[in-house]
Amino acid sequence: MGLMRTGVLLAAMTALFMGAGYLVGGRGGVMIALLLAAGMNLFAWWGSAGMVLRLYKAREVDARSAPEFHDLVAGLARNAGLPMPRLYVIDTDQPNAFATGRSPENAALAATTGLLRRLSREEIAGVMAHELAHVRHRDTLIMTVTATIAGAIGMIANMAMFSSLFGGFGGNRENNNPLGGLGALLVMLLAPMAATIVQLAISRTREFEADRLGAEICGHPRWLASALTRIHEGAEHSSFAAAERNPATAHLFIHAPLAARGSVGSLFATHPSTEERVARLMAMEEGGGTVDGGRFRQPHRETARPGARSGSVPSAGGEAPRRGPWG
Template sequence: MFNAIRTTFLLAVMTGLFMAVGFVVAGSFGMFFALALALVTNLIAYWNSDKMVLRMQRARELSWRDSPDLFDMVEGLARRAGIPMPKLYLIQNKQPNAFATGRNPENAAVAVSSGLLNHLEYDEIGAVIAHEMAHIRSRDTLTMTITATFAGAISMLAQFGLFFGARNTNSPLGPVASIVMIVVAPLAALMVQMAVSRTREYEADKDGAQICGNPLALARALKKISKLAKNFENPFARRSPGMAHLFIINPLAGRGADNMFSTHPNVENRIAALLELSKQMQVEERQQSDIGRFLHHPQPKRGGWRTPNSHVSDRNQPKGPWG
């Protein structure tokens, strides 16, 4: 509840910043123009952001025949999360990572990298996907799209204001204060965007751990991904750093504690929260997660997932862990 209130407050701050920059640039007309611009840009983002992100990552949609084990896992986790089965995409990248996108649970997608499948254990992969399911269920994908769009639009308005020298005679701030605000507003918008992202990551960790049934599996996954992300580069995310907040771990391998400029919470803090949650859920390290307990066939060995293009002729073979 606290995180939901905090997210709503931060979004309200973002809207206020947007209107304030519009007012400084062009008075009352600028304020209403800013609102109209926000509406248009968010409508465009609402309908197209998922396609754009997947295309930028060169993600390829998978079917059950491409990777039956993975597909069955995602299908079962979606049932446990109480959401429709999202589309599943594969990113050919050695960096282990994953993200969710889509405007709502009915039009959602989960993308995992080949590095994630090669480096993580079965229950850890399930925990990562459960984390992404939590984002979808909470509609965080839409929230983060809105904040990113607002931040970009505020920066655009600020550049417009600087270009014209903030010559709005109707502004009560005066020319100097107006210019200062135009310079500071984009930075403030970025800080708000990062704060929203960190808030939603903590919430998705908690909800994802409850969906998969084992916070410790997610804690192990975060530790591994964080370490390996520094060894493998994601060139697509580097070209478009604005999408970094979508991933479960910063694909740009950012370091440091929680601060106003980080897209993700510090990994150690996230792991500590998951360890505390495991105590509340009375989950022990030796205890099998729900993924393991419901397993109907042997777990794929590390790196042993049936890779795309390995086809299976009979859909009626034994189902995966959630079947």
């Protein structure tokens, strides 16, 4: 159902994009918009992951520089049936994390120092499992496409403004805006807002799906629920300057990294409410045919590390790692 809903929302975004182009410049406007979008998509496909990591000055870590972090993610990746992603750390006090990369083979996971310091090993396992779920669902690619289309619609809105001021793309009314100044005004005012709402709806849909699969990967929904609560509390009491400078990347994080602004923030929120996410995870933990003997059943047992116990923190070494927060 989540995948179907995402497909419908992507189709709505594409239809909005094509309609806006037509209203601004007729068939000529559609072609110009398509060329712009194609160029933006090519750039996003090949360079988006590296660009985001550079924006946040993320430093890569490995088994030597961060052995516990590396071993934890390695075990989770095996549970998820995924190749080992590259790992990065971002120096900021706010607890948060994101995944990026155009495919599982090119994936990268980034965690903040605040998350690694404040959360327990079990909670970090829940967060990293959530990010691996995004990788397995190829959400990073989906969100890159939607962000690109939204950006292209923003360009069309700017074209609408110039079209209304200077007479369109050419001067031939038959090939330009079929509704005249009214069409340009509608695109200029409504298209960016509609594109943003659809983009955020896709982002929120994918977060629920990543929570569900992430709980399956780590083997215990309660770990992720606890992590989301701790991250929410930490985000309320810490700022994230790099995220504030780059709000277009907010949807990548497991929790919105931006400060709340105004009473209409819920409409334009990049993520579902923490309360709703936690409630869904606890429902998985406590009922609905997903709990066996007090522990969450892993539906992908064939992909898990041989000998791993349901509900244990995945480890590269073959034994359940010790509990407790990380330094």
